Amino acid sequence: MILDGKALSEKRLEILKERIEESGLHPHLATVLVGQDPGSQLYVRMKHRACERVGIGSVGIELPETATTQEVLSAVNRLNNDSEISGILVQLPLPAQVDTEQVISAVLPEKDVDGFHPLNIGKLYTGHPGFVPCTPQGVMTILSEYGIETAGKRAVVMGRSVDVGRPMAALLLNADATVTICHSRTRDLATVTREADILISAIGKPRFVTTEMVKEGAVVIDVGTNRDENGKLCGDVDFDAVKERASAITPVPGGVGPMTIATLMENTFAAARARSCGPVL
Numbered sequence: 001m002i003l004d005g006k007a008l009s010e011k012r013l014e015i016l017k018e019r020i021e022e023s024g025l026h027p028h029l030a031t032v033l034v035g036q037d038p039g040s041q042l043y044v045r046m047k048h049r050a051c052e053r054v055g056i057g058s059v060g061i062e063l064p065e066t067a068t069t070q071e072v073l074s075a076v077n078r079l080n081n082d083s084e085i086s087g088i089l090v091q092l093p094l095p096a097q098v099d100t101e102q103v104i105s106a107v108l109p110e111k112d113v114d115g116f117h118p119l120n121i122g123k124l125y126t127g128h129p130g131f132v133p134c135t136p137q138g139v140m141t142i143l144s145e146y147g148i149e150t151a152g153k154r155a156v157v158m159g160r161s162v163d164v165g166r167p168m169a170a171l172l173l174n175a176d177a178t179v180t181i182c183h184s185r186t187r188d189l190a191t192v193t194r195e196a197d198i199l200i201s202a203i204g205k206p207r208f209v210t211t212e213m214v215k216e217g218a219v220v221i222d223v224g225t226n227r228d229e230n231g232k233l234c235g236d237v238d239f240d241a242v243k244e245r246a247s248a249i250t251p252v253p254g255g256v257g258p259m260t261i262a263t264l265m266e267n268t269f270a271a272a273r274a275r276s277c278g279p280v281l
């Protein structure tokens, strides 16, 4: 079975659009983009387009490649203090001279729709409600919408990044899976990954995950967004081969990526609701 993240994201955006309309609220998302990286510009444009679709207002702050930490911080502070703004997303990566940790920590936790603020990370790890990073939350939505059980299952997460691998493992643990995290120093990787009922790859290496690394009938979720030798978008998983062995698999494009953006929209609406009527998460 192909897990169609694109179709699922369309469905959820439609539902969200109606719920926003009914709410009478006017959620707004602010994005902060530093520099001119074409990839980052594209992602930010996609986020603004999604806002438009569902009836979320959007504001795009752009700062030059040479911006200092102080300049980024003052942009974030202005957005924190702007009562029109429900959610703030600082597009990552930031240029090297900017202190990313300091910038992320400056975003008000209740506007942190990316779920990257240390308070929200702490809440996720302790199993308390808060904003959850959009990509791993999007993966959980795919699993639940397709009726894929996690309780008692062996889940193996490949990759330990702060924005995907680590929160992915925390969410699976909160959903009662038995979770293993693998990384570049893991020994005998294939032996570990072959244990997985649910295998999640978030490593950023084109077609790294081959059939020998996958148990027959496993659910395979590909979070990779890589460019191959021909500049074509591809995942971490050798899709054509692995799809024959997996019971379910996400494609790239059209899998996890669109769900990331749909989740960002859902988080922004949740932020607006929380502001208007107390905590809703």
Ligand SMILES: Nc1nc(=O)c2c([nH]1)NC[C@@H]1CN(c3ccc(C(=O)N[C@@H](CCC(=O)O)C(=O)O)cc3)C=[N+]21
Residues within 6 Å of the ligand: 043, 046, 089, 090, 091, 092, 093, 114, 134, 135, 225, 233, 252, 253, 254, 255, 256, 257, 258, 259, 260, 261
């Ligand atoms: N603060 C912050 N928050 C993020 O959520 C964030 C970020 N920074 N930096 C970059 C990564 C990457 N990311 C993606 C979003 C959508 C697709 C997506 O929709 N991909 C489409 C294809 C898009 C294309 O054609 O390139 C797909 O997989 O079908 C992919 C990747 C969010 N990120």
